[in-house]
Amino acid sequence: SAVISQKPSRDICQRGTSLTIQCQVDSQVTMMFWYRQQPGQSLTLIATANQGSEATYESGFVIDKFPISRPNLTFSTLTVSNMSPEDSSIYLCSAAGTDYNEQFFGPGTRLTVL
Amino acid sequence: AQSVTQLDSHVSVSEGTPVLLRCNYSSSYSPSLFWYVQHPNKGLQLLLKYTSAATLVKGINGFEAEFKKSETSFHLTKPSAHMSDAAEYFCVVPTGTASKLTFGTGTRLQVTL
Numbered sequence: 001s002a003v004i005s006q007k008p009s010r011d012i013c014q015r016g017t018s019l020t021i022q023c024q025v026d027s028q029v030t031m032m033f034w035y036r037q038q039p040g041q042s043l044t045l046i047a048t049a050n051q052g053s054e055a056t057y058e059s060g061f062v063i064d065k066f067p068i069s070r071p072n073l074t075f076s077t078l079t080v081s082n083m084s085p086e087d088s089s090i091y092l093c094s095a096a097g098t099d100y101n102e103q104f105f106g107p108g109t110r111l112t113v114l
Numbered sequence: 115a116q117s118v119t120q121l122d123s124h125v126s127v128s129e130g131t132p133v134l135l136r137c138n139y140s141s142s143y144s145p146s147l148f149w150y151v152q153h154p155n156k157g158l159q160l161l162l163k164y165t166s167a168a169t170l171v172k173g174i175n176g177f178e179a180e181f182k183k184s185e186t187s188f189h190l191t192k193p194s195a196h197m198s199d200a201a202e203y204f205c206v207v208p209t210g211t212a213s214k215l216t217f218g219t220g221t222r223l224q225v226t227l
Contacts, residue, residue, distance in 0.1 A: 004157075031213055042204065043158075043217045092157065101146045101165075101208040103215060107157040 002027050002095050004106035012112045013083055020079045021109045023093035028073035031096040033103065034066070038089045046091075049076045083113045116141040118188075118205045120218035128226050133177075133192040135221045137205030140186065147188045148206040148215075149179055158204070164188060175199070200225045 003026040013019050023032065034046040047055040047068055055068040069077045080087050090110050094103040121136040139147060149161040162173025169181045175198075179190045190203060205218040 033214075042219045043215075045214055045216075048214065094158075096213045101213055101215075102148070102160065102163060103213070104160075105150075105158040 002029060002097060002104040004093060004095055004104055006091075006093060006106040006109050008109060009107065010110040010112075012114060015084050015113055017083055018079055018081045019083065019111060020077050021091055021093075021111075023076045023078070023106055025074045025095045029095040029097075030073070032070060032076045033094045033096070034068060034076070034078045035092045035094065036089045037092060037108070043092065046078070080111065083111075085113045087111065088113045116145050116207045116209045117216060118147070118207045118218040120203075120205050120221050122221050123219065124222045124224065126224040126226060127195045129197055130194050133190070133195045133199065133223065135190040135203050135205075135223065137188045137190065137218060138186050139188060139205075139207055141207070144181075144183060146208050147179075147181065149173065149177070149188075149190050150204045150206055150217075152202040152204065152220075154201070161190070161203075195223075195225045197225050197227075199223060 005024045007022045032049045035043040037043045045058050046061045047057045049055045049068050049070040051070045051073050067079045090108040092108045094105045096103050117140045119138045147164045150158045151161050152158050161177050162171045164171045164181045172178045177192045181188050203221045206215050209216045
């Protein structure tokens with residue numbers, strides 16, 4: 001298994017600003033993922049982040065809005081750019097285990113945009 | 115494409131009574147399937163997973179799920195609910211070739227005294 005931490009755990013931001021969320025894994029992993037969980041909703045995959053390559057974004061998510069970095073095998077960041085109240089959500093990162101279908105999740109970052 | 119449908123958005127049980135959370139899957143083959151739990155203000159935790167080794171899968175905290183191909187179901191059960199089981203439960207299926215997970219809409223389990 002993998003232990004995943006995220007920073008910040010929560011934040012309140014003004015519209016038009018950007019926030020970078022950090023995700024740290026306690027072991028080296030090949031694949032990391034970023035999800036969004038809007039209030040009262042299920043999780044939606046934003047993008048897959050592999051070290052050494054550009055992130056792969058899901059339909060409805062674009063790099064300009066959600067730039068992702070993956071500088072090494074234990075760390076990734078997600079930036080939420082030019083925020084609006086509609087971006088208020090919980091953002092979670094995950095890492096794939098040795099069984100690539102199994103993922104371990106961080107505690108999430110609760111973002112509120114005013 | 116693989117997908118899952120959670121049939122109940124909210125389930126309420128009394129403490130000590132059985133729990134049944136329903137999930138149907140859609141797939142052209144026998145997929146892997148997972149149940150995750152999300153306690154309030156906490157991250158997601160894997161409860162159990164089915165990977166075709168055995169149709170009855172036992173997970174943590176007394177939960178189990180049975181894969182029924184004939185019914186395309188993977189319902190989560192527990193013989194006796196505890197107050198600490200109150201949480202959101204997600205049925206999940208891997209999709210595509212890049213280890214992506216597709217989450218069901220979730221079932222909120224409420225446990226009352």
